[in-house]
Amino acid sequence: MTITDIVFSTVEIPLKTPFVTALRRVENVEAVRVTLSTDGGLQGIGEAPPTEVITGENLQSIRSTIEAKIAPNMLHKPFETMEEVQKILHTSCKGATSAKAAVDIALYDLFCKQTCQPLYRFLGGENRSVETDVTISLNDPGTMAADARIALAEGFDILKVKVGGRDGRDIARLEGVRRAVPDALLLVDANQAWSETEALKMIGAVSDLGIELIEQPLPAENLEGMQAVTAQSPIPILADESVFTLEDAKRVIGTKAAEMINIKLMKCGGIYKAREIVEWCEARGVKCMMGSMLESPASIKAALQLAMAYPETIRYADLDSPLLYESIPQGSGMAFKGNEIFLS
Structure with missing residues (x-):
């Protein structure tokens, strides 16, 4: 060729x-x-x-x-x-x-x-649906609670809740969302916004809300702080911005700076490098999220099919970009039924 x-x-x-x-x-x-x-x-x-x-x-x-x-x-x-x-x-x-x-x-x-x-x-997988979370964007607590109710009413019961507003209202955000959707699966993403002290305070305050995981609570380079938070947190910690490469994954997991990894094609350089990380994690029993940026259909569809190929290791998926579009473009090749995303 x-x-x-x-x-x-x-x-x-x-x-x-x-x-x-x-x-x-x-x-x-x-x-x-x-x-x-x-x-x-x-x-x-x-x-x-x-x-x-x-x-x-x-x-x-x-x-x-x-x-x-x-x-x-x-x-x-x-x-x-x-x-x-x-x-x-x-x-x-x-x-x-x-x-x-x-x-x-x-x-x-x-x-x-x-x-x-x-x-x-081609990647060795089978055609199956994948459950994706749906993002609740960072906003004031009342708006986020209302957005969570709307998402649940539309059939989405796995929610990724964005926090890190730096306004002292993150606890109120999470408490409000949980009251609004008491039975939904909640993933929390701080996008590097907290310090070690803030993270431990936050986790202590929301540990009884049934939160599934907390993603990237500290700045990406602060692995020492991530280690301390992971060691003390009753809620599993997932690393996102701290992991671009296979070497990053080895460092984060090896030092116990997080328990899980969010793999994104745009961070690691595509499918080939993403597979290297997934397979390294698979060999060690480390669970992963198949994540994405705010992306267009071709790259989301690629990430979806990578998730299809590793169902045992890719425990979570964050591939909800098409659900946020004003309308999904014709020919995208994907369809949704509640949290399920599959090839159309």
Whole structure:
């Protein structure tokens, strides 16, 4: 197989309501779409959103990285295996994980089309539905409680509750949401907003609310603080921004800075690198979340099929971006029934 052309376009999808976390506010999903064409007439599509507060990349930098650093190493150079082309991709430059993820997803699309099979089967999985959480954006306690009630009424009983408002009202937020949806499964995401002292105070105050896990309570680089919180918390701690690479995963789990890991294609550089992390965790009995940024359909669909391939290790999924769109674009290839997301 030889890649003969790389074409770029931009995807933009309005959201029903703004998506708000401790790190950012977003009103539209944006993504760079990458289309790879081959000498055999195949086309592979990959997409990546700009999540500058996490990966340091914006729309322009994703495109320019692919054009200037990845494309020159990949165009018009024949390869036979995924391993060959992935080595080219990941040695083209350092970092730039979203840019790499867009190309990686497009490469997997090419190989799947070449072998006439869906991605989940190419990865060794089976076609099945995956349960995703639904995000309750950061807001005042009353609004978040109301949003939780609406989500439950629409059939969503796994909720990821965003906290970290830095206004002293996080306990009220969680208490209000729990009163509003007493039987829902609650995942709490602080997006690095707390200090070690604040985290331990928060956890102590909400430990009787039946919270399933707390995600990234401390800044990503504060692994020592994460160790202390994990050691003292009765609620399991999941690392997100602390883990981009397999080496990060080994460090976080090895030092007991968290008990679980949130794997995102945009953090690690795509499906190939995500599989390395999943399989390392699988060998050690470490449970994972298949997460996502606020993403467009092509990358969400790729993450969904990766989750299909590792049902024992990927315990949680955070793939609700399409549910936040004003409307799901035709041809997305996905459908929802309550918390279940499946290939349509």
